[in-house]
Amino acid sequence: MNQPTVTEIQAAAFQRLVQHLREHAEVQNIDLMNLAGFCRNCLAKWYRAAAEDRGIAMDYEQAREIIYGMPYSEWKEKHQHEASAGQQAAFEKRGE
Secondary structure, eight states: HHHHHHHHHHHHHHHHHHHHHHEEETSSSHHHHHHHHHHHHHHHHHHHHHHTTTTTTOOOHHHHHHHHHOOOHHHHHEEEEEEEEHHHHHHHHHTO
16 A cells, blocks of 8 residues: 555544544543543544644644544533542553
8 A cells, every 4th residue: 555545544544533432422531541541632632743743733622622523621511420439540550
């Protein structure tokens, strides 16, 4: 495969991942962090960094809105739950 095709496939896979995360708001960020070592906020930080690497100014909140599909404050109000003691303990055990 040539590089433009590889990049298109990678972009499509990333878009599908973001869509999947939007469709599964019941999966909390702390669960993602505990199981996979990254969450929606990590994706937003990586997205912002990639934009800035290409000379595109973007703040963290703009990047989060791209990942969450809405302002983070709205997503948090609609979908985020208080972390359980078990979730918090697992997160702290990871040391992140």
